Structures are given as structure tokens and as C-alpha cells.
Amino acid sequence: MNKVELLIIGCGAIAEKAHLPALRRIPQAYVSALVDKNANRAQELKKKFHLKDALVFEDHLKALEEVDPDAVLILTPPSTHPQLIEEFAKAKIHIFCEKPIATNLRDARKLIQLISKPTKIMIGFSNRFLPQIIKMYELAKSGEIGTTIAMITLFSQDIGKWPSVSAYQFRKELGGGALFDSGMHYADLIRWFLGEVVSVESKVASYDKKYSSIDDFANIQLEFENGSIGTIYVLWCGPMMGEFFVMGDKGILKADSLSNNVQVFKKEFWILPPVEIKARQAISPYHSELLHFIKCIQNNKEVEVGVTEGIEALRIILGASRSAETGKKIFLKNFEG
């Protein structure tokens, strides 16, 4: 099977910390070009990851004149995503784009027409590829805890510790802030588990003076078509942790971002400790999602997380953002941002 030739656009922290290390262990793909506004930064990553055959460009259009990639990894700040997706889709190049798909629904809607095109477009919701989350999903869907009633996700980090190069996280207009940047991951995750969202309510706040330009706390309450409820907490001025709960009428599933286990609490266990179920070992969620993307290209299969998922997660977060501004519950049926 032919190797998939990749072009990487955006040589920031997510490329350095997540995608390039993951690609080392995907021999089915190779990087033929690195694109970044700052060519020195691209050169630095080329050297660090021993990408000896990769060319370096400051402009992606120039890169496309010189190389003929099968796929592109868009790892630039969020506000640049829709235009890049459109351009690469027109060039018939498969696209992996870090979340979010766009920063507003107007731009995102333009991408809907690309869904039916043969070009594969995958949105990087890496939490879906955490092995403990996959195991949790399988257990919930197999009826292990009965009918799913609610899901809670809690994510905390100190955003100042993330070695961002563009620092877009601190600029709302570029897609920064706890609600928009991290909340997007969990909006997608809960939607994956519980289905379509009917309404959203949210509160945001800024607690740490260092991050006063953005919200560093967000709480989102979601109501779903099937009657279930989702709650998201994001804290950007706290310790590093991630917790996930799925509640059903017969039991509760619990997982966290650091261990590979899912804890199953069932009514019949009474006061006994939960049963720990091991998830499959994985190199990293980024490795799993990129491997999935590459294999979908090689075997001409549909990607699991595409444009629709990207747009729906964006709609939830924009609804949450509106709710935080107005203090009202936002119904998503006719919500257009």
C-alpha cells in the first residue's frame, strides 16, 4: 500500500507536542512539507523530528506548487481553519483539521457543501480517541448502566503552562478562551455519547488576573433530545486533571484522563468498590486519531469525526457563548450563531 504524503501547516505547540511525535509511529505516512509563517520555527521542528526529506515553506500556496501531498494537517489557530479547509478541499487534498472547524457558523456552513465531495475531512476531536473514553462509550452503548441519564466532564489545566507559539488561546477573536477552546472538545464528546442537543445554558468567568483577556472558567448545561442532561466544567487556572462521568439508571461509569481504566459502579455492588475495566493500550489519542485518518485514506473509508461533528460542536459552543452573554437558555434548533 502506498504511503500517504502529508503537508503540515502550522508548526505551533500542538504540532510539536502531539502530532509530530505521533507521526513518528505511523510508518504509513511521511511528511513532505512543513508550512509556517515563521520558517525558522518550521526548520526547528524539521530538525527535531528528523524529517530530513521535508521541505519548508512560509506559504501553503507556494508549498502546493512544489509538493503534491495526499493530505494536509491543518494545525493553525482556529480563525484560519475554514479558509484553509476550503482551499485544500478545492485542491482535492484530504484534510485533517484541528478543532474547531471554524469560529463562526457563517464560515462553517460554507463547508457543508464539501461533505459529499470525495475529499476526506476529519476534525481533530482527540478526546474521542482516548482509550478509556472509547471503553466508556462501548460500556454505555451496550446497556451496562441501563438508560443513560446524564454525563459530566470536568477538565482543568493552567493554560499559562501550555507552550503556545501563537498564543491564540489568550485572544477571543482568534478562537481563544476556556469555553471556546476547551469547551469545544467536551461539547463534541457529550454529543457523541448522548445525541442531539436541544438547549444550552452557560456561565463563564475570569478568575486569574493573568488571563483577564479571556474566560478561564466555563460551565455549560446541555439538554438533549432524549431527555438526558450534560454538564461541562472547564477551568483554565487550575491543576491538570480530567474527569468523566456517565450516569445511567442502573449504574455509573467513571474515567479520568490519567488512567487507562473505566470504573463501573453498579447498584448491585452496594458499598463494594467499583469494578475497574481496563481499556486498550494506546500510544496517544493523537496517534490513534491520525492513524484512523491515514487508514481511512488508504482504504477509502469514511472518517469518524467529520464536518457535521465539527459544525454541531461549534453550534453548541456558540450557543453557550450567547447564553453566557445574555443569561438565557438558548435553544439550538434555529440557532444560527
Place this chain on the structure above:
Amino acid sequence: MQIVNQNPRVAIAKIENDDIAKALKRAISLLEPIDFTGPIAIKPNLCDLIPASMGVTTDIRAVEALIEIIREKSNDKISIVESDHWIASADEEFENLGYKELEPKYGVELVNLSRDRKVSIRMKGHHFDVFRCPETLVNSRLISISKMKTQYQFRFTGILKNQFGLIPEKYKGKYHPFMSEVLADLNGTFRPFLSIIEGLYSMESAGPAEGKPIKTNVIICGTDPVAVDAVAATLAGINPFKIGYLKYAAKKGIGEINNIDVVGDSVQFNFEFVPFPAFVFSSFSLKILRMGRKIDSFASKISELFEQAYVATITLRHGFHTTLTYGSITREGILRFAKALIKRTFYRIKKSLLT
């Protein structure tokens, strides 16, 4: 009078224009004639998913060239063997590194040693007493084809360490503190009759997986695995006498570290190593773990002895006793056991005196 040279021979062939097959053929031709008949298991180094061009895993072209060399002499069964690793299963490694294509192309069999049928073999080795051995290894002769890499804990990894992958367990880290003994056992029991280092790309610095690839363009091979490693380490600029497991293997008679006839091309490299403090920390970490395990094992034996003494005392006093470890024991049983123990001791002394 004819002088017979007993030194093992190690051949070196430079790879030109990335033609691994040509270099391998040349290197093997420089050795004594090799018998390729009978079932053969080829053990490449597929310890990761990182490709050969990054200096981590064995280049599939080298394995293909080797299969073609074997097929010129024999049509017997060839298996390509590897076990699961923490980072990926052998099946994933075969698939992602392109080895799956060898099955239909050459009629070879890919064997995941972790899923192969196991037979218990009594090794009575330096570490393993009984080894749960994949059946394929019992029924085949081994060819080891590995990379040449620095290794942050043991300085160097080549042929001998490649056989670490014969252990069918996924998590092999528990054997790291006893690497010298484990490798002596594995290389003693499954001694490769041909050892090849595929060095189109090798690895320096933080090997075996996170270091820097270095283009070395060399094939090193021989019939003595210790000698091949000693030569490869020397070429990489690493003193083979400073590689603990290599010295241990030589001491246990698995191969020769010193008197080696090197034939073929002349090459020399100077591999960068991890910062020395990092090496010292990792070595100490293993040494402390090793010490801890030995103390634990000794303490367990002493504890067992005291438990036996307690059980014997109470059984002799009360006539019978029941424990989880020994089940129900009677006074007669204890006396019979003591009698047998004395008889056995005398028998052993008698036999050792006679021999």
C-alpha cells in the same frame, strides 16, 4: 601442519546506493559457508512502529534479501517472528511496517510469538528456570537481524538484545534489572546461527527509540552473536567491555568478545550517547530495582523457612494442622517429610562423592 583458526569471523560490507541486498549477499559470502536447511525463524527488530529510516526497526528490504538468499539453498519453512510490545502488538508491527506483504510474496509465515502456542522448557538458566516458550522457537533455528543503536540503560543494543523480543510477554520491563542473565539465557538457548546487523540507518543518542537516526550504510554479520555485537559496538565508538550484558554473555561462553577475525570493508563511526548523568540515573534505577528484587526473593525464602518451622512445630505438638500453603498436614506426614529430607541429603552427598 595446518593451523586451524578458531576465532569467530565477522564480516563488514558497506551499503552503496541503498542496495541492502547486494551488501548483505557480499557480507554473507565473506563468512564460512552457512547451512540454511531446515525450518528457520528470522527475528527482525520490530520493537516499535517507528520505521527503519529513523534507525529504530529492521528494514524490510534486508529481510527480503535474506529470504532470497535462504531460498537459493532451501525450500524449508521460514517464519518471521516477533512478540508484542507495550507500544504495539506484533501483528500491528507486522502490518504497519509492511511485513504483512512478505507472506504472499515469499510464502513465509509471520508469527506473533505472544499468540503462538507455548511449551514449557526447562532452561535452568541464569535467570529463567522454566521458560514459557513459543512453539515456533523450539522447532526452528534462529537468524537474528537487528539494528545498531545506542541504548540509554545498557549503552548499546544489537544482536543479543534483539533476542529480548523472544520473550512472549507484552510488558517485558520487569526483566530489565536482570538483562545480563536474561540475555545469556535467551541467547544461550536460542543462539542465532547467523547474526546480521542491518545498518543502513542506525540510531545514536537516546536510543533505542527516541534517539537520532544516523546513516551508517553498513551490514555487519557473523555466526557468533557476541562477536557481531562486539564489532558493531566498537564501530559505533562504544567499548564492548563496558556493555554489561555483552561481557556477561562472553563470560558464560555464549560467544567471543575479544579474539575476532574482522573481514571485509573498513568503517568507523562515533555515535553520540545520552548525557552521562542520564545513563548513570537509569543504571542506578535498574541496580536498585535489582537489589530490591534480590532482597525480596531472599526474604521470601527465609520467611518460607520460618513458616515451615512453625507448621512443623505445631503439627508435631497437635498431631495435625491446616494451612493455606500446605493444606492439611499430619504428624506422620511431617515425620515422613523429615525422613525423606534426610535420605535425600545423604543420597545427594553420596552421589556427589561418587562422581
